[in-house]
Amino acid sequence: MRFxxxxLLLQLGVVLLVVLLSGTVHAWLVYERIGNEAENQALTLARTVAADPDVRAQVQDISKEQGTPPASVLAAGPLQQAAEAARVRTGALFVVITDETGLRLAHPxxxxxxxxVSTDPSxxxxGQETTTRNTGTLGPSAGAKVPVYAPGTGSAGGTDGQGPIVGEVSVGYSVESLGKSLARDIIPIxxxxxxxxxxxxLASFLLRRRLQRLALGLEPEEISTLVHDQVAVLQGxxxxxxxxxxxxxxxxxxxxxxRLLDMPDATGQAWxxxxxxxxxxxxxxxxxxxxEAVEVLAGDRVLVASARKAWHRTEDLGWVVMLRDRTELQQLTRQLDAVGTMSAALRAQRHEFANQLHTIAGFMSIGQHEQAKEYLARISATGPLKFPVEQAELLQDTYLQAFIGAKGVEASERGVVLKIGPETLVRGHVADPQDVTTVLGNLIxxxxxxxVAGSAAERxxxxxxxxxxxxxxxxxxxVVGDSGDGLGALGPDEVFAEGFTTAEAPVRAGAGQGLGLALVRxxxxxxxxxxxxxDTGTQGGPGAVFMASIPGVMAAGGTDNGAGATPEKESDG
Incomplete structure (x- = not known):
């Protein structure tokens, strides 16, 4: 059976039990009220009969006689007539009069x-007035007993009753009549x-429907299973x-x-x-x-976020936002970009190496040793590779030489001349190439x-x-400057905001356009x-000038990247 x-059955049972108990208690209270009213009515009638002077005189006369008159005499006597008249007039079950010994002088x-009498008259x-509920010769009844005093010495209910008691009056109303009264009153109940x-x-059915609607038609066992599964999946x-x-x-x-957003649990907060x-x-x-999914910068993490609308049948359940960490992938991508840039530059210079070697071989083969020597000296002075970067000789660190040289090749392919400023001075070597690549590469x-997008003639x-x-x-x-048209009216907060970019389209899919400046900062x-x-630059050039300071990425002394020599060794060579 479904929960x-x-x-529902439990609710119906409780409602039925409450109604039955309430109805029973109400009926019992009504019955008690009707019984008490019958007792009070019987007491009033008994007092009235016992206070009748004729009744008191007749009872006293009979009590003075030796023995009790025969039933035939009593049946025709005034006491019987008075008692029956009172009974018929009030609808009582009986009105009984006895002498001082309890013998009936009047009876229906x-x-x-x-x-x-069948009940104790003592x-x-x-001298006490009592109300009773008992079963006599005429059946169960609710009644009252009142003493009868001799005439002139007291009265029923009086406080000066010092005379002898010559009998008692017993009045009763049938329980069946009480039941009929109860039956009339029980209908509203x-x-x-x-x-x-x-x-x-009706309330139970409505509550059941509401619970089913709130629980999406699921039973508690199913909800419990779903909660356990949800916790296991979401936390796992x-x-x-x-x-x-x-x-x-x-x-x-x-x-x-x-963890990815570096914030405490936000459950319950407004989105x-x-x-x-x-x-x-x-x-x-x-x-x-x-x-589509977007890349979001959260602290030092690059996240890929996507959102989907959630529905259950036709009911709107809200949104589900998924976050995937692409920080390591971005780092690997940047490293791969740097390696790819340098390898492309090296491939571009392979023909130059080949041509230089062929030239030297030609000088040697024709015996022009002096010219071959001069040619080798000229190559040694300009470096083993010839990148399209002006004043590249100002760079002493081999990593910076290779990286900026490779960027120069890329820039040259797009019609842009990459040059080194005359104030450049790098005495140490790069100790953290990854962060240098990230910052310098993005700025370049x-x-x-x-x-490329600027209006200047020279790029x-x-x-x-x-x-x-x-x-x-x-x-x-x-410090990186360009010949572009500058930032115009854009402020620093806008330039370094996530999503800002001047490119019309990413260089390649998933390149993370709009995250570079925010990430390097x-x-x-x-x-x-x-x-x-x-400097924000001017229209027509020169363009914006960016400055970056990166602590902890340089080291003094000789290189540890295996690609160059110290300035002292370079000068000695």
Whole structure:
């Protein structure tokens, strides 16, 4: 049996039990009230009969005689007539008069005259008025017994009754008449009980329907299973899951979401006021129902966020936001970009190596040793590779030489000249190539894009580098300018906001357009540095100038990247 059916039956049983108990108690109270009224009515009638002077005189006369008159005499006597007249007039079951010994002087059944009463008369003969409910010769009844005093010495109910008691009057009303009165009064009780039962049944059905609707038609056992499964799944996955109910409250916020967003559990908070990145809230706007996944910067993490509308049949359940961590993938992608850029540059220079070797071989084969020597000296002076970067000889660190040289090849392919500023001075070597690649690469890429999109006739990007290797960790200072049209009226907050980009389309799918500047600023600030705008530029050029300071990425002395020599060794060579 379904739990909802069990609940309904239990509710109906409780309602029925309450109605029956209430009806029974009400009926019993009504019966008691009718019985008490019958006793009071019997007491009043008994007092009236006992106070009648004729009755008192007749009872006294009979009590003075020796013995009791025969039944035939009593049946025709005045006491019988008076008692029967009172009984008929009031509808009582009996009106009985006895002498001082309890023998009947008046009774509804003449054959029982002269007999002793069936109930104990001692209390009334002792001077007490009593009410009783008992069963006599005429059946069960509710009645009263009152003493009869001799004439002139007292009265029924009086306080001066010092004379002798010559008999008693017993009056009773049939229990069957009480039942008839109860039957008349029980109809409203039954109607009330029936109405209450009907209301209880209707309320039980309505409550059952509401519970089923709230529980989506699921039984408690199914809900319990779903809750256990939900907890196991939500807490066991690495992806962040945020559930937003239809009323705008966060209903699900798993541990992975708290970890990825670096915030405490937000369950129960209003989604619009929750401290989550703004792009996540934009995903749950009605207009963004079919929006594609977006990349979001949360602290030092790059997250891929997607949102889907949740429905159960036709009921709107709200939104489900999924978060996937792409930080490591972004780092690997940046490293791969750097490696790919350098490898592309090296492939571009392979022919130059081949041509140089062929030239040297040609000089040697024709015996022009001096010219071959001069040619080798010229190659040694300009470096083993010839990148299209002006003043590349100012760079001493081999990693910076290779990376900026490779960026120069890329820029040259897009018609942009990449040059090194004359104030460049790098005495140490790069100790953390990954962060340097991230910051420098993003700034150069943005500058190249701005130069390509600019209106200046000559397209160029200039990079100046200066290191400070004093202290525990060396700092690398970068300044990047371009020939673009500048930032115009845009402020720093807009430029470094997530999603800002001047590119019309990403260079490749999933390149994370709009995250570069925000990412490099957070990276630099995490190390204790910063990225800021030195000049917003002008229309027609020169363009914007960005400056970055990255502490802890440089080291003094010889290189440890295996690709170059110290400045001293370079000068000695």
């Amino acid at each position: 909802s059916t069990q609940t 059944e003449p054959a029982r005259l002269g007999e002793r 209390a009334a003969l002792g 039954a109607v009330t009980a029936g109405g209450a039962l009907l209301a209880g049944v 996955v690495d992806e962040g899951v945020i559930g937003i109910a239809a009323d705008g409250r966060i209903s699900v916020f798993n541990a992975a979401a708290a 619009n006021s929750a401290p989550v990145p703004a792009p996540l809230k934009e995903l749950t706007r009605p207009a963004a129902q079919d929006a 890429d943005n500058a190249v894009n701005a130069a 160029w990007v200039e990079v100046e580098l200066l290191d400070d290797v004093t202290g525990n960790g060396g700092t690398l200072h970068l 957070q990276l630099a600030r995490r190390r204790g540095g910063d990225v800021r705008i030195l």
